[in-house]
Amino acid sequence: MTIKIYGPSASRASRALWIVHELGIPFEHIAVEMKDLKSPEYLKINPNGKVPTLVDGDFKLFESMAINLYLAEKHGKEGFFPASAEDRAICTQWSFWGMTEVEKSLLTVLIDMFMTPPDKKKPEAVAEALKALPKPFGVLNGALEGREYLLGTKFTVADLNLASICSWAKPIKYDFGPFPNVQAWLDRCLSRPAYKAARK
Template sequence: MTLTIYGCYRSRASRNIWLANELGLSFTHVPVIQVYRLPDPNAPGAPLHTQSPDFLAINPKGQIPAIDDGGFKLQESLAINLYLARKHGGPLAPKDAQEEGLAEMWSLWASTSVEPHALNIQYHMAAYPPEKRKPELVEAALAALPAPFAVLDGVLAQGGGFVMGGRFTVADINVAEIIRYAKPATALFDAAPRVKAWLDACHARPAFKAMWQAREAEAA
């Protein structure tokens, strides 16, 4: 069966490519750009984008990432990672039903309790040009994130530096790719030193570095 990952590196597809690298999977990468990044998505020669008919046949929701795994189509980056880890097994996968529950729990927790605020930090402290930044969103994020960062710091202390199972797993990838958005707010990490050390260790992994190198080479 052939795995195809749809999405540009500068999207949540980075999560799936990182995991595929960790698992040593052979896959085809089909770049798909977010339609809002194109001045005219209908122009002749426009790249494949999230509203292109060919991509909507893969994901009618018109969002990246998506995968086609030998005819099985799946969307939502965190779900894709949980599926691939379970399918291919090994130490990155949950070892039993309890760990499956934990991996799902921490993935959902990160996406709901951390990601909305962390994205505001990423965009309004770093990614957006100054004239588009909204300081009030940064202030709200900085007020909201210390509590979940403290929770994660405590979990890492109990788990030997990992989110679950005392080892590096898909749960670390899913949570780390969300925590990463908050990196411009260095004070958050200074107050949660285990989170900082864990994220640094995640980003030192060869599979992450390979994904990030390809991301940096991709057109902004």
């Protein structure tokens, strides 16, 4: 059965699109427009009126990280969704950490830079967001010391989920100079063919 992924590719739905390409899962992409998210039809699928949403048969799921962890567990090849409870917990840890420690700050800068009219820009909020990022990127830089990926030498759902968030640093041209391990890791993750396929 083909799963369905709802949401434009230039949204958090890109995370789910990346993982289905990564794992070779048959899928249908329904690029529902933002203006249609409050329609009665869509609200039956996701009462939050947000994207992404996954529909897998009778099973419906929202929240991008929950979707990706579900797909990784159900379809993941050996190692992509780790076998041990400890390593799976680390995948969850980095997925949640990215959303709580990094996502809001990157999104604040991205929206202000590309989606906000000149008269509505908030330089103070952007400055505050940029000021907040070195701390988490320092943590991540330390975690990646001496390793290619978050769990070692193998690319896992932890890397995909966190890199999907950190990818927002690219369009804003964030300077990873002080965090060379993060820069190398992110470039490694975003050079994957599945990431590029998800953005088409």
